[in-house]
Amino acid sequence: MKPIKAIYVDDEAPALELIKKYCLDMPEIELMDTFLDPREALDDLLLESVELLILDIEMPGLSGTDFLALVPKGKLCIFITADPTYAAKAFDMDVIDYLVKPVFPDRFKKAVQKAIDYLKFSASEAEQSYLTFKSDYKLNRVLLDDIQWIEGFREYIKIVTRFKQYLVLQRLSDFMNKNGELGFVRIHKSYIVRKKDIVSIGAQSVQVKGGKQLPIGRTYKDLLK
Template identity: 85%
Template sequence: MKPIKAIYVDDEAPALELIKKYCTDMPEIELMDVFLNPTEALNYPHLAAVELLILDIEMPGLSGTDLLASVPKGKLCIFITADPTYAAKAFDLDVIDYLVKPVFPERFKKAVQKAIDYSKFTAPDAAQLYLTFKSDYKLNKVLLDDIQWIEGFREYIKIVTRFKQYLVLQRLSDFISKNEELGFVRIHKSYIVIKKDIASISTQGVQLKSGKQLPIGRTYRDLLK
């Protein structure tokens, strides 16, 4: 597998030099560039090719969390900071890892390997389609064909498959906006299904090919006609 392409942003020059040294000893990572100024990183002309962001959190002008929110979605992130109190916020942002300075080489290598493993796990499969999500502190990869329906509960969704149910911290509206291209459709304020799994639609609800009957909202019924 090709090395994961990364940049590192930190307003402390010694930290930049240390991580650069670590990366030269790791063939599995290609450190494309480093930046003392986060704004320069945001304007990096090769940003589209970057797969992994290694970011300090506390920086003047633009924090690491702000920088992460400003780049195109889909990039992996490792936070490196001197302040451990940011850990909870970092993991809320769904980052790969959170390292507290001083960072030692083995700990850095472990964080990079997490990013590589995540990238492999979520890579698209040419033969089959998968849905990847976090539940129970684990990364799960479920065949799309095994998913029966998805139900919303305020800040959470329940993904119901043929074999197991998963509780995921995500709003139903966020799920559909992210995964609509996979064939998911909303049939009710609380339910999402895969469109090809719908057997019939009536005023009473949606009948799935599995035989399961789910409620349907009037607005969504009109859209599905």
């Protein structure tokens, strides 16, 4: 597997230098750049290729949590901070790990390995048969054939399977951008299904396997023809 691509943002220069040193000793991570000013790291071209964000939380002007909220969904994140009281908020944001300064090399390596394991899991041998996502503080993997439909609620989606429903912090449009190649199609501004699961298309609804009727938007109906 190729090294995971990362950037590190921290307003403390010694902390930047320490993590740079750790990364030089780890072939499994490519630290593409470091930033003292988080606003300078908000570069669309750079962030497009970054897989892992390593962020200090307490920074002037733009905190690490605010920074994470501004970047495209789906980026993995490790928070590094001197204040352990942020731990609960960090895990509410579903980050990969949370490190308290001073960060020691073994602990940093363990955090990076968690991110690498997540990427490997997402691109596992059955990548065309499973959907991998984070929900309720856990990494979940469900069979594509078990998914009945996906419903959007602004910043969240609900993945409905034959056995269980999952709430995921992700926009419906972001889900389609990431998983469209798995056979998903958008039938409505609030609904996604797998094209192979569509049984029939009516004037105002689509029937999917299992008999569920879902609304269809006129724009999306034209795309299914």
